[in-house]
Amino acid sequence: xxxxxxxxCLAAGILLYDTLRSVDEGLNQAILDAAQDExxxxxxxLTPMLASDTARxxxxxxxxxxVTREMAGHGRTLRVIRNARRESGEAEFLVAAHPExxxxxxxxxxxxxxxxxxxxxxxxxxxxxxxxAERLEAPGGTPEILAAATVVPGGGYCWTxxxxxxxxxxxxxxxxRAYWQTPEMRRGAxxxxxxxxxxxxASVWREGVGxxxxxxxxxxxxxxxxxxxxxxxxxxxPGGAASExxxxxxxxxxxxxxxxxxxxxxxxxxxxxSVRANDVRAATALDIxxxxxxxxxxxxxxxxxxxxxxxxxxxxxGDVIDLRKRVADLxxxxxxxxxxxxxxxxxxxxxxxxxxxxxxLVDGVVTTLIDDALHASxxxxxxxxxxxxxxxxxGASLLIEVPDHAGDPxxxxxxxxxxxxxxxxxxxxxxxxxQAMGGRLVAxxxxxxxxxxxxxxxxxx
Amino acid sequence: xxxxxxxxxxxxxxxxxxxPEGLVGRSEAQLExxxxxxxxxxxxxxxxxxxxxxxxxxxxxxxxxxxxxGERRVFGYExxxxxxxxxxxxxxxxxxxxxxxSRRS
Numbered sequence: 066x067x068x069x070x071x072x073x074c075l076a077a078g079i080l081l082y083d084t085l086r087s088v089d090e091g092l093n094q095a096i097l098d099a100a101q102d103e104x105x106x107x108x109x110x111l112t113p114m115l116a117s118d119t120a121r122x123x124x125x126x127x128x129x130x131x132v133t134r135e136m137a138g139h140g141r142t143l144r145v146i147r148n149a150r151r152e153s154g155e156a157e158f159l160v161a162a163h164p165e166x167x168x169x170x171x172x173x174x175x176x177x178x179x180x181x182x183x184x185x186x187x188x189x190x191x192x193x194x195x196x197x198a199e200r201l202e203a204p205g206g207t208p209e210i211l212a213a214a215t216v217v218p219g220g221g222y223c224w225t226x227x228x229x230x231x232x233x234x235x236x237x238x239x240x241x242r243a244y245w246q247t248p249e250m251r252r253g254a255x256x257x258x259x260x261x262x263x264x265x266x267a268s269v270w271r272e273g274v275g276x277x278x279x280x281x282x283x284x285x286x287x288x289x290x291x292x293x294x295x296x297x298x299x300x301x302x303p304g305g306a307a308s309e310x311x312x313x314x315x316x317x318x319x320x321x322x323x324x325x326x327x328x329x330x331x332x333x334x335x336x337x338x339s340v341r342a343n344d345v346r347a348a349t350a351l352d353i354x355x356x357x358x359x360x361x362x363x364x365x366x367x368x369x370x371x372x373x374x375x376x377x378x379x380x381x382x383g384d385v386i387d388l389r390k391r392v393a394d395l396x397x398x399x400x401x402x403x404x405x406x407x408x409x410x411x412x413x414x415x416x417x418x419x420x421x422x423x424x425x426l427v428d429g430v431v432t433t434l435i436d437d438a439l440h441a442s443x444x445x446x447x448x449x450x451x452x453x454x455x456x457x458x459x460g461a462s463l464l465i466e467v468p469d470h471a472g473d474p475x476x477x478x479x480x481x482x483x484x485x486x487x488x489x490x491x492x493x494x495x496x497x498x499x500q501a502m503g504g505r506l507v508a509x510x511x512x513x514x515x516x517x518x519x520x521x522x523x524x525x526x
Numbered sequence: 527x528x529x530x531x532x533x534x535x536x537x538x539x540x541x542x543x544x545x546p547e548g549l550v551g552r553s554e555a556q557l558e559x560x561x562x563x564x565x566x567x568x569x570x571x572x573x574x575x576x577x578x579x580x581x582x583x584x585x586x587x588x589x590x591x592x593x594x595x596g597e598r599r600v601f602g603y604e605x606x607x608x609x610x611x612x613x614x615x616x617x618x619x620x621x622x623x624x625x626x627x628s629r630r631s
Contacts, residue, residue: 123575123588123604130571146593147601156551156592156599162572171596178593 078257085253085353092346093198093240100212101196104228107136107143108194108215111226115219130161137163140232142209144174148188148216148223160224173201173209177227181214188216191223198241201229210241235346252329256357259322263368266318322365330358373425381501382421385525388461389414389452391424395431396450399439407444415453420461420522422502430506431463433495434518438467441516459524460504469514495520543616544623546585552600554589561585561619562626573598580625583607583618 114129129145137143145161159174177199182188186195199211211229218224333355336347377383396412403410420427438448449466496506504522511517549557557576558564564576564587573590585605589598605615613621 122602123570123586126571126588126590126602157594158590158599158601159572159593160590160601165572171591171593175593 078253081253081257088349089346092349096235096240096346097196097198097212100228100230101194103141104213104215104226105194107228108217108226110136111145111224112217112219115217115222115224126160133161134163140230140235142227142229142231144177144225144227144229146174146178146225146227148225150222174227176201177211177214177229178225180211181225181227184214186214186216186225188223188225191216191218200241210235212240252354253357255325256361259361260364263318263322263364267368322361326358326361326365329354330362333358377423377426378501381423381426381498382503384421384423385419386422386424386427388420388427388463388522391427392431392450392452392463395428395435399435403439403448406439406442408439408442409447411447411449413449413451413453415451419525420502420504421525422504422522426498426502430495430498430520433492434463434465434520437492438465438518441467443468455521455524458521460522461524462522463520465518467516467518469516492518542620542623543614544619545616546603546605546619549587549603549619550600554598557587557589557600561622562629573601578622580608580618580621582609582611583613583621585615585618585622 111129111132114125114132133143133145143161143163144159147158147160149155149157159171162170162174178188180197180199180201181195184195184197185193187193194213194215196213197211201209201211209229209231211227213228215226215228216223217226333351337351337355393412393414396410399410435448435450442448446468448468449464451464453462453464454460455462492506492508499506499520499522502522504520507519507521509517509519544560549560552560561578565579566577568575568577570588571590573588576587576589578585578587583605586603587600588602590601591597592599605618607613607618
């Protein structure tokens with residue numbers, strides 16, 4: 066079983082990875098396309114200034130600097146470089162840079178030019194544009210993604226225009242780095258590992274409980290073996306202490322998983338507020354993260370419910386229950402629904418009869434039986450619910466009577482006492498829970514056709 | 527002071543014109559060697575502007591960082607005349623160089 070779970074987790078992880086990667090790569094391509102267009106547009110805007118011979122004059126350089134300053138900002142970086150003429154051996158100048166380049170930034174700029182050349186940009190040919198995805202670290206500065214480079218002629222020289230980004234959502238994204246290094250994938254891996262840990266823990270626990278069960282135990286061949294393995298009285302009773310320790314471990318795991326999940330959920334809130342509406346990539350990443358957190362929360366809630374359930378079944382006769390009062394309360398809760406269906410629901414408590422059980426298990430049995438009876442009834446029917454002393458076996462009984470209907474299958478009462486694959490799961494489950502408390506469920510058809518379902522609880526000894 | 531008195535005549539130092547195009551691409555040290563220390567230095571774009579002021583002309587040299595070495599070199603220049611007898615650009619630079627030489631000596 067653990068191998069199956071691990072395989073399932075891996076398969077789910079690979080599918081998730083593949084889906085997220087294809088979505089993310091599509092977005093990255095769109096972003097880089099836009100960057101290349103942006104670089105071309107900027108180059109076109111600067112070309113008249115660069116084409117003039119006055120580009121070498123101090124005033125013209127000042128104007129170029131002011132214009133590029135306007136074009137940069139909001140996370141966009143711009144570098145304008147006048148290339149050396151091939152034959153002259155002249156110097157290659159960094160003419161304008163925004164944000165301003167410090168002396169220590171020049172290696173980074175050289176790296177950008179090298180990346181542009183490696184990407185196939187013909188800098189000496191004075192034309193062309195390249196789409197890049199290079200991550201560069203400016204010494205003492207912010208990390209930057211070099212997105213695009215364009216070369217244009219002007220004033221007898223070639224000019225290279227480099228466009229990059231320092232915007233946080235892009236820096237944190239997957240452009241220019243291996244996809245598994247992205248924060249989304251690391252978060253996803255954390256969730257996957259947590260899920261795998263919980264699932265493997267649960268599987269190991271169930272295997273441990275299952276091994277204590279006789280191979281001939283009918284529980285093993287029940288139609289719902291996974292539930293039967295947990296709920297069968299033979300399965301729980303012999304290994305009670307061990308199963309309790311495992312249950313406590315599972316409970317501790319659930320509690321431990323809730324804290325980082327809450328932190329993650331809280332950390333997403335300010336991100337949601339700061340993400341701009343037009344930042345599609347960041348918004349999509351946030352949606353994915355929030356949906357994952359929601360799913361994990363629901364999984365933990367289910368785990369908690371299962372934990373409570375297993376706690377009850379580990380000691381199914383731990384409390385003294387006032388059956389008369391519990392049933393009265395539950396019947397009261399059903400009055401509105403029965404009225405809405407046009408049914409009359411009568412309740413009769415002949416004698417107070419305390420029984421041994423667990424409140425959640427008792428409630429589960431009673432509500433399952435009433436639910437089932439309501440669904441088998443028709444408008445105008447009278448449903449009788451009664452609690453009385455079980456005179457033949459001692460203890461207490463809950464009796465529910467459902468009027469006869471010609472449409473009922475003749476063996477509707479079957480499958481209650483002897484589980485079989487086509488038995489109705491709710492009644493069968495109620496039967497198993499009742500067995501866990503030492504009781505039994507009996508269904509019989511009277512002469513007038515009324516279906517009588519009786520749940521017996523043993524006496525408090 | 528003149529004629530056959532035997533006394534030597536004091537003349538201003540000989541000045542040579544300097545072609546500004548020849549200074550393009552020069553490093554800061556080379557420019558300082560040629561024209562002396564700038565009277566003012568103003569940051570502009572990614573570089574610095576060296577300004578030499580005289581009463582009759584003014585010369586500005588823009589030094590920008592060279593990508594390969596990181597060293598600042600002369601990228602361009604502007605020479606403007608002042609007054610009625612404004613010198614040509616090479617003459618202006620020659621006079622600036624002469625001034626620097628005088629200061630050194």
